Each structure stands twice: as structure tokens, then as C-alpha cells.
Amino acid sequence: MFAQDLPDRPERPWFTGAEANISRQAEQSKREELTLGREKKYTLPELIDFAEAHNPETREAWQTARQRMAALHIAQSALYPALDVGFTALTNRNGVLLYNTFVIQQLGIGEVAAKLNYTLFDANGRVDQVAQQRNLLRAASFSFNDAHRQLLFKVMHAYYLLLDAKGERVAAESNLTSAQSVSDATQARFDNGLATLPDLSEAKSTAAQANYELQLRIGNERKATGYLATLVTAPADTTFDVQSIDELTIPTTLSADGHELIEVALKERPDLLRQFSSIDAAKSGVREARSRYYPTVNFSGSLGELRAWGLQSAQPGAYATGRVYDAELTLNWNVFDGNRRRSQVREAEAAQKREEETLRGLRDRIESEVWQAFVDADTAFRQREAATALLRASQDSYDQSLESYKYGVRNIVDVLAAQRQLAAARFEDVSSRVAVLDSLAQVSYRTGELLRTREVPKP
Numbered sequence: 001m002f003a004q005d006l007p008d009r010p011e012r013p014w015f016t017g018a019e020a021n022i023s024r025q026a027e028q029s030k031r032e033e034l035t036l037g038r039e040k041k042y043t044l045p046e047l048i049d050f051a052e053a054h055n056p057e058t059r060e061a062w063q064t065a066r067q068r069m070a071a072l073h074i075a076q077s078a079l080y081p082a083l084d085v086g087f088t089a090l091t092n093r094n095g096v097l098l099y100n101t102f103v104i105q106q107l108g109i110g111e112v113a114a115k116l117n118y119t120l121f122d123a124n125g126r127v128d129q130v131a132q133q134r135n136l137l138r139a140a141s142f143s144f145n146d147a148h149r150q151l152l153f154k155v156m157h158a159y160y161l162l163l164d165a166k167g168e169r170v171a172a173e174s175n176l177t178s179a180q181s182v183s184d185a186t187q188a189r190f191d192n193g194l195a196t197l198p199d200l201s202e203a204k205s206t207a208a209q210a211n212y213e214l215q216l217r218i219g220n221e222r223k224a225t226g227y228l229a230t231l232v233t234a235p236a237d238t239t240f241d242v243q244s245i246d247e248l249t250i251p252t253t254l255s256a257d258g259h260e261l262i263e264v265a266l267k268e269r270p271d272l273l274r275q276f277s278s279i280d281a282a283k284s285g286v287r288e289a290r291s292r293y294y295p296t297v298n299f300s301g302s303l304g305e306l307r308a309w310g311l312q313s314a315q316p317g318a319y320a321t322g323r324v325y326d327a328e329l330t331l332n333w334n335v336f337d338g339n340r341r342r343s344q345v346r347e348a349e350a351a352q353k354r355e356e357e358t359l360r361g362l363r364d365r366i367e368s369e370v371w372q373a374f375v376d377a378d379t380a381f382r383q384r385e386a387a388t389a390l391l392r393a394s395q396d397s398y399d400q401s402l403e404s405y406k407y408g409v410r411n412i413v414d415v416l417a418a419q420r421q422l423a424a425a426r427f428e429d430v431s432s433r434v435a436v437l438d439s440l441a442q443v444s445y446r447t448g449e450l451l452r453t454r455e456v457p458k459p
Contacts, residue, residue: 034050034054034232034233034234035234035238036229036232036234036238036240037240038239038240038241039241040240040241041241041242041243042240042241042242042243043242043243044155044156044159044242044243047155047159047228047231047232047242048152048155048156050232050233050234051151051152051154051155051231051232051233052148052151052152054232054233055151055231055232055233056233057147057150057151058144058147058148058151060147061140061143061144061146061147061148062144064140064143064144065137065140065141065143065144067140068133068136068137068139068140068141069137071133071136071137072130072133072134072136072137074133075126075129075130075132075133076130078119078126078129078130079126079127079130080118081116081117081118082116082117082118083114083115083116084114084115084116084117085112085113085114085115086112086113086115087110087111087112088109088110088111088113089109089110090107090108090109090110091106091107091108091109092106092107093105093106093107096312098312103312103313103314103315104312104313105310105311105312105313106310106311106312107308107309107310107311108308108309108310109306109307109308109309110306110307110308111304111305111306111307111324112304112305113302113303113304113305113324114302114303114304115300115301115302116299116300116301116302117298117299117300118298118299118300119296119297119298120297120298120299121295121296121297122291122294122296122297123291123292123293123294123296124287124291125288125291125292125296128284128285128287128288128291129284129288131280131281131284131287132281132284132285132288133281135277135278135280135281135284136277136278136281138274138277138280139274139275139277139278139281142270142271142273142274142277143270143271143274145270145451146270146271146274148451149270149445149448149450149451150445151231152445152450152451153441153442153444153445153450154231155228155231155232156438156441156445157438157441158224158227158228158231159228159242160434160437160438160441161224161227161228161434162221162224162225162227162228162242163242163243163244163245163248163434163437164224164245164430164431164434165217165220165221165223165224165225166221166224166242166244166245167244167245167430167433167434168217168220168221168427168430168431169214169217169218169220169221170244170430171217171423171426171427171429171430172210172213172214172216172217172218172427173214174426175210175213175214175419175422175423175426176207176210176211176213176214178210178398178419178422178423179203179206179207179209179210179419179423180207180210181402182203182206182207182402182405182412182415182416182419183200183203183204183206183207185203185402185405185406185415186199186200186202186203186204186412187200187203189405189406189408194408195412199411199412202412202413202416203412203416206416206419206420210423213423225238225239225240226238228242245430245433245434248437250384250433250436250437251436251437251440252381253381254374254377254378254381254440254443257374258370258371258374258375261370261373261374261443261446261447262366262367262370262371264447264448264449265366265367265369265370265446265447265448266363266366266367268447268448268449268451268452269366269447269448270448270451271362271366272359272362272363272366272448275355275358275359275362276359278355278358279352279355279356279359282348282351282352282354282355283352285348285351285352286345286348286349286352288348289341289344289345289347289348290345292334292341292344293341294333295331295332295333296331296332296333297329297330297331298329298330298332299327299328299329299330300327300328300330301325301326301327301328302324302325302326303323303324303325304323304324304325305321305322305323305324306320306321306322306323306324307319307320307321308320308321366446369446370443370446370447372446373439373442373443373445373446373447374443376439376442377436377439377440377442377443379439380432380435380436380438380439381436383432383435384432384433384435384436386432387425387428387429387431387432387433388429388432390425390428390429391422391425391426391428391429393425394418394421394422394424394425394426395422395425397418397421397422398415398418398419398421398422400418401414401415401417401418401419402415402418402419
């Protein structure tokens with residue numbers, strides 16, 4: 001029966017009827033996907049709103065926090081008495097010893113009763129459990145915030161990747177146009193007997209290479225579009241448009257230095273705040289474990305209405321009704337348990353120390369991440385300045401070389417070298433602008449400010 005769910009040999013894939021059933025379930029469970037318009041040009045804030053509203057990662061984190069809220073309510077319920085109301089109906093017919101003989105006795109009992117149980121004292125064990133669950137709830141809420149932080153950065157990073165791919169595709173189109181211009185000029189000179197066949201072949205080869213680069217950039221743009229679409233829960237094959245890199249204002253400076261950014265991160269990062277809550281939860285766990293060394297005092301009682309009927313052989317039957325109750329106060333103190341409680345305390349203390357060491361490592365990692373992001377952003381600003389100057393100089397060089405070539409002053413080798421330099425400069429210009437935007441997003445992500453400010457470059 002169960003053999004169908006187990007592959008029968010290690011060297012062959014597993015195919016069975018169960019796989020077909022599960023495949024049909026997977027096909028029928030397709031989630032509702034977002035539809036993006038083909039004609040609309042989407043901005044980054046719009047795409048972020050789509051992602052936060054529909055992405056399953058934030059919803060998963062939200063459900064985890066809701067689970068923790070339910071666990072807190074469960075722990076809080078132990079602080080209150082438990083009240084049960086029930087009805088008992090019983091009948092039996094047995095032999096009982098009466099003096100020196102057995103007689104047949106028949107009974108019928110019906111009772112409606114309310115029962116109350118309440119722990120009066122447990123050395124704050126329940127209070128510590130509530131505190132532990134409350135801190136775990138806070139940790140889950142910080143994890144929810146961290147899920148939003150990560151999603152925001154994923155969308156921003158994917159958006160900038162698409163801007164980069166789109167800009168490089170535009171640059172590749174310009175490179176193809178330039179290469180085609182060189183090829184046409186060489187063809188004209190060749191037709192007039194002013195250029196050689198190798199010169200013409202070299203120019204055509206450069207144009208073909210530019211076309212190859214263009215097709216590569218088109219493919220990269222399609223992949224980047226699909227990746228961004230899936231982040232906002234749209235189908236991967238969705239065709240939509242976003243703002244071009246030329247429509248965005250590129251910042252030129254950072255708002256703070258590295259030390260200030262690190263200080264911000266050590267106050268704002270949700271994963272760091274989550275770790276502090278985890279430590280507080282572990283401390284509550286230690287206190288709860290230690291409370292088990294103390295006695296507990298419990299009260300239990302019941303109040304009800306009893307109706308009973310009984311009959312013994314050779315005797316008339318009897319019937320009675322009335323109110324019944326009982327009350328009990330108990331003290332329980334475990335004086336020996338084979339060192340179980342001591343081991344539980346040690347386990348809780350080790351868990352607390354583990355969380356504290358995790359915090360130390362997390363602080364070091366956050367400082368390193370923020371510093372790396374700051375250096376990358378600072379470098380991106382300087383690279384942007386250099387790329388702007390490089391593009392300007394390369395464009396001038398190419399224009400002058402091509403003009404001189406048309407008049408026979410420069411040769412084809414000089415023109416092709418200038419054209420290749422211009423092509424590389426165009427790509428560097430796009431990459432440097434996107435690098436500034438992406439590095440700033442990285443700084444906001446690493447410091448945790450992304451959750452509060454959601455700062456994106458305004459067009």
C-alpha cells in the first residue's frame with residue numbers, strides 16, 4: 001500500500017499515479033497574479049506598493065506574527081481560573097455487601113455542576129510565560145518589518161537592474177548606429193577607391209559586433225523585466241514599461257558619513273531589534289524555569305444540583321435531591337526530580353547566552369554591512385563623475401575621428417578604436433548612474449531607514 005509512495009530503485013526517477021494527482025493540485029492552486037498595463041509607464045513607488053500588497057513573503061511574516069499573538073493569548077489564559085459546567089447521568093445495578101449478605105442494589109444519579117480550578121501561587125511562573133510570549137511576539141513583529149525591508153530592497157534593486165538593462169540596450173542601439181555610420185562611410189570611401197577591402201571588412205565586422213551586443217542587451221532587459229514582474233506578483237512574461245534612467249534625478253552626495261550611518265543602523269535595523277526581543281524572551285524563560293523550584297498552591301471546587309434514586313432488594317426505593325459542593329486547597333512541592341529542574345534552568349540560561357552571543361555577532365555584521373554600503377556609495381559618486389567625463393571625451397574623440405576619416409586625415413583603425421571607446425563609455429555612463437541609485441538604496445537598506453523614509457530618487 002505504501003510502496004507506491006517510495007521510489008523502487010535509486011537509479012531511476014519516481015513516477016506514479018500520486019504524482020499526477022499532486023500535479024493537478026499544483027495546477028489548480030495557481031495564485032491570483034497581478035496584471036500590469038502595457039501602455040502605462042510605472043514608477044518605483046507604484047511597483048513597491050504592488051509588491052507590499054501582494055507579495056507572499058510579507059504575508060507569511062504577518063501570519064507568523066499572528067501565530068505569536070495567539071500564543072500570547074494562550075499564555076495569558078493561564079492567569080485566569082478555569083470554569084467548567086457539566087451534566088453527569090449514571091445508572092448501575094450491582095451486588096453490594098450488606099452486613100453478612102450480598103444484596104442487589106440499583107442506583108440512578110443525575111447531577112448538574114459547575115467546577116472551578118485556579119492556581120493561586122506558582123512563583124510567577126505563568127507571569128514569566130506571558131512575558132516570554134510577549135517578547136516573542138515583538139520579535140515576530142520585528143521580523144515582519146524586516147520582511148518588508150528586504151522586499152523593498154529587492155524591488156528597488158530589481159528596478160535599478162531593469163533601468164541598467166534598459167539603459168544599456170539604448171546605449172547598444174546608439175553603438176550600432178555609430179558602427180553603421182562608420183561602415184557606411186567606409187563603404188563610400190571604398191566605392192571611391194579611397195579605402196581598402198580590409199578596411200571595409202573591419203568596419204562591417206564592427207557593425208556586426210555592435211548588433212550582437214544589442215541582442216545581448218535586449219535579452220538582459222527581458223530577463224530583468226521578468227524578475228521585477230515576479231516580485232510584484234505579476235506573470236514573468238508580462239510586458240510593461242518603467243521610467244528610463246534619463247527621467248530620474250541622480251543624487252550627488254550622501255546625507256551622512258559612515259559613522260553616523262552605523263549609529264543609525266544600530267538603532268533602526270529590525271533584525272537587531274528582533275534580537276533584543278529574543279534576548280528578553282530568553283530571560284523570561286530563565287525566570288520561568290527557576291520558578292519550578294517553588295511550590296504551587298491550587299484551589300478546586302464544585303457546586304451542583306444532585307438528583308439520585310436507589311433501590312436494594314427486599315427494600316423500598318429511595319429518592320433524594322439537593323445542592324452539593326466541594327472545595328479543595330492543595331499545595332504541591334516537588335522535592336526531588338532527578339535534577340530535572342536544574343537541567344531546565346541550565347538549558348534556559350544557555351539559550352539566553354546563545355541569544356546574547358548572536359546579538360554580538362549581529363552588531364559586528366551590521367557595522368560591516370553599513371560601512372561596505374557607505375564605501376560603495378561614495379565610490380559610485382566618484383565613478384559617476386569619471387564616467388561623465390569619459391563619455392564626453394569619448395564622444396568628442398569619435399566625432400573628430402570620423403570627420404577626419406571622411407576627409408582622409410585619419411585611418412579606419414583610428415575611427416574604430418574611437419568607436420569602441422565610445423561604446424564602452426556609453427555602457428559605463430549608464431552603469432555608473434544606476435550604481436549611484438542602487439548604492440543609495442543599499443545604504444538605506446543596510447541602515448534600516450528604508451522602512452521609515454522609503455526614499456527613492458524623484459524624477
